[in-house]
Amino acid sequence: MSRKIPFLAELLTLLALIAVPFILPPLGFTPATINRIMIFGLVGIGFDLLFGYTGLLSFGQSAFFGTGGMFAAYLLTQTSFTNVVLAIIFGTIVAGVAGYLVGMVALRRTGIYFAMITVAIAEVFFFMEFNPLAEYTGGENGLPGVPSASLGLGFTTIQFKSDLEQYAFFAFWFFIGLAIALRMVRSPFGLVMRAIRENPDRALALGHNIHRYKLVVFIVAAMYAGFGGGLLAVMQGFMPPDAFMFATSGEVVMMTAIGGAGTLFGPLLGSATWLLLSDFFQTVLNLGATWKLILGIVFVLLVVFLRRGLVGLFVDIYHKLVGTHKRTSAPEPATAMPTASTGALRHKSTRNQSGHIIEVKGLTKHYGGIAANSDIDFAVNYGEIRGIIGPNGAGKSTFFKMLTCEVKPTSGTIKFDGRDITHMGVTEACQIGLTKSYQINQLFERLTVRQNLMISALAELRGKFKADLLKSMDKVRGLTAQVESTAALVHLTHRLDAQVADLAYGEKRRLEVGLALATSPSLLLLDEPLAGMSAEERIETVALLKSIAKGRTLVIIDHDMDSLFELVERVTVLQEGRLLVEGTPDEIKNNALVQEAYLGGVHGETQ
Numbered sequence: 001m002s003r004k005i006p007f008l009a010e011l012l013t014l015l016a017l018i019a020v021p022f023i024l025p026p027l028g029f030t031p032a033t034i035n036r037i038m039i040f041g042l043v044g045i046g047f048d049l050l051f052g053y054t055g056l057l058s059f060g061q062s063a064f065f066g067t068g069g070m071f072a073a074y075l076l077t078q079t080s081f082t083n084v085v086l087a088i089i090f091g092t093i094v095a096g097v098a099g100y101l102v103g104m105v106a107l108r109r110t111g112i113y114f115a116m117i118t119v120a121i122a123e124v125f126f127f128m129e130f131n132p133l134a135e136y137t138g139g140e141n142g143l144p145g146v147p148s149a150s151l152g153l154g155f156t157t158i159q160f161k162s163d164l165e166q167y168a169f170f171a172f173w174f175f176i177g178l179a180i181a182l183r184m185v186r187s188p189f190g191l192v193m194r195a196i197r198e199n200p201d202r203a204l205a206l207g208h209n210i211h212r213y214k215l216v217v218f219i220v221a222a223m224y225a226g227f228g229g230g231l232l233a234v235m236q237g238f239m240p241p242d243a244f245m246f247a248t249s250g251e252v253v254m255m256t257a258i259g260g261a262g263t264l265f266g267p268l269l270g271s272a273t274w275l276l277l278s279d280f281f282q283t284v285l286n287l288g289a290t291w292k293l294i295l296g297i298v299f300v301l302l303v304v305f306l307r308r309g310l311v312g313l314f315v316d317i318y319h320k321l322v323g324t325h326k327r328t329s330a331p332e333p334a335t336a337m338p339t340a341s342t343g344a345l346r347h348k349s350t351r352n353q354s355g356h357i358i359e360v361k362g363l364t365k366h367y368g369g370i371a372a373n374s375d376i377d378f379a380v381n382y383g384e385i386r387g388i389i390g391p392n393g394a395g396k397s398t399f400f401k402m403l404t405c406e407v408k409p410t411s412g413t414i415k416f417d418g419r420d421i422t423h424m425g426v427t428e429a430c431q432i433g434l435t436k437s438y439q440i441n442q443l444f445e446r447l448t449v450r451q452n453l454m455i456s457a458l459a460e461l462r463g464k465f466k467a468d469l470l471k472s473m474d475k476v477r478g479l480t481a482q483v484e485s486t487a488a489l490v491h492l493t494h495r496l497d498a499q500v501a502d503l504a505y506g507e508k509r510r511l512e513v514g515l516a517l518a519t520s521p522s523l524l525l526l527d528e529p530l531a532g533m534s535a536e537e538r539i540e541t542v543a544l545l546k547s548i549a550k551g552r553t554l555v556i557i558d559h560d561m562d563s564l565f566e567l568v569e570r571v572t573v574l575q576e577g578r579l580l581v582e583g584t585p586d587e588i589k590n591n592a593l594v595q596e597a598y599l600g601g602v603h604g605e606t607q
């Protein structure tokens with residue numbers, strides 16, 4: 001891996017911001033447009049953290065933009081408060097509080113329902129500003145008379161009045177906002193944000209309390225919008241009521257889409273393109289009302305043909321020029337797998353060391369009229385390797401889902417390491433040392449193998465939630481060791497920097513097991529770890545499972561009986577949701593009931 005220059009992005013941004021007043025005006029940008037680009041670029045950074053990094057599409061940014069701006073403008077025009085920067089900061093805090101309250105409601109739902117709630121909330125704020133709160137907000141007149149910013153240095157006061165001074169003020173705050181956001185996306189918190197975007201259910205199952213992460217990002221995005229609102233009031237000397245309009249939210253979404261979501265620089269490029277084009281169509285081409293139509297068509301074309309936005313386009317051009325590819329796609333070496341080293345790979349300590357690590361009584365799950373599991377009694381000892389078999393539809397996966405607390409049982413109890421976990425959530429279960437690898441891979445596809453393993457390890461090392469938004473990843477103690485020893489164990493050391501989407505199927509299956517392992521479980525459930533593998537991959541994976549099993553308790557579901565019987569000490573057979581029989585592999589192979597179940601079932605694989 002090539003060594004990266006620290007703070008390169010910040011340095012280049014600083015240079016670009018210094019160059020802007022010399023480059024953009026000759027290209028037709030007015031001072032007001034340049035300042036608006038800075039403001040929308042900043043609001044867009046907050047939105048990008050929410051949408052581009054965390055996958056939450058919100059149309060509610062206008063509510064916070066208006067709230068922050070209106071609060072600052074109110075302080076500066078209706079009270080004796082005169083400190084402009086402090087007023088903007090107070091507006092930002094109020095926007096953050098509004099973000100907290102809205103987030104508590106909106107984040108109860110996901111996807112399109114979340115987006116629709118934010119639309120409704122933007123409309124509610126717009127109505128509030130115009131009607132019940134008109135006395136404070138000026139209603140349709142807004143709040144005029146907002147002073148320009150100044151900086152008191154004791155012996156003198158700098159006024160930000162001229163075009164260049166105003167630009168310096170806005171560019172400074174844009175830079176601060178960008179530097180904070182860059183730090184945030186490089187932090188452990190930032191990696192969990194991407195995990196939520198890629199696969200929220202897996203992030204939850206790996207032990208992250210994703211609701212709290214989402215809420216914090218929602219508040220941060222609201223604060224960026226609120227700060228931008230305050231800057232707008234200062235720039236215009238007036239807080240316009242239309243800041244609250246839904247169109248403002250729409251513009252932020254469109255600017256980010258044009259520039260490229262998940263890049264932080266995209267919103268700035270997008271706002272520059274959007275604002276320049278709208279100026280150009282209105283003032284240079286004098287298109288009248290048609291400018292919106294033309295701009296709409298340009299937007300559609302840009303989004304359709306530049307799927308990763310302008311930033312994506314520039315990155316592609318850069319890679320073409322220097323002859324590199326963004327993705328690493330090194331082929332898997334045919335031989336010489338690195339030797340698995342379990343040295344640094346820990347597992348959570350248990351309260352007890354002997355007896356049953358897991359004990360299930362009367363476990364039942366009904367889906368409507370279907371009894372997926374009925375009255376199952378089951379127990380596994382500490383350090384045991386147990387196999388579970390059964391024909392298709394026997395209820396094996398449902399049983400695992402209940403054991404890991406992913407699905408609530410209809411009745412029955414589950415005890416893990418001496419405590420009742422029947423009503424526990426999947427996140428908490430993982431945090432106390434119980435997790436599973438999935439039958440169908442549940443990976444973070446657009447991230448690298450290293451990032452995938454880090455996401456897992458972070459849940460173990462930091463707990464289910466930590467607001468370490470500005471912490472450097474290097475400061476998380478034990479992270480590198482945990483990631484590297486897991487990668488060695490699942491034979492993926494040579495693929496650590498490959499994107500998961502580029503992995504071969506067998507590699508993905510091993511990473512699936514690696515994700516579960518990196519949480520350091522004391523009881524690991526493996527749901528069909530050999531599914532879909534070639535004969536060669538199976539041999540390799542069985543060897544891998546043997547090395548994982550040392551010092552750990554495993555329960556493995558698989559249809560490949562030969563491999564499974566080679567691995568496990570005892571086997572539990574399920575049929576039609578019920579426990580059919582339990583015994584050693586030899587007893588199970590020769591059991592007439594089992595043979596009948598399989599001959600009557602789909603596989604007939606016991607021979």
Ligand SMILES: Nc1ncnc2c1ncn2[C@@H]1O[C@H](COP(=O)(O)OP(=O)(O)OP(=O)(O)O)[C@@H](O)[C@H]1O
Pocket residue numbers: 367370371372390391392393394395396397398399
């Ligand atoms: N979410 C669900 N909603 C309704 N029915 C379900 C649901 N999940 C499982 N079932 C039903 O419960 C029964 C058991 O399914 P389950 O997936 O647990 O079986 P399995 O033994 O894991 O099967 P396979 O070996 O094919 O993976 C099936 O009849 C299935 O259709």
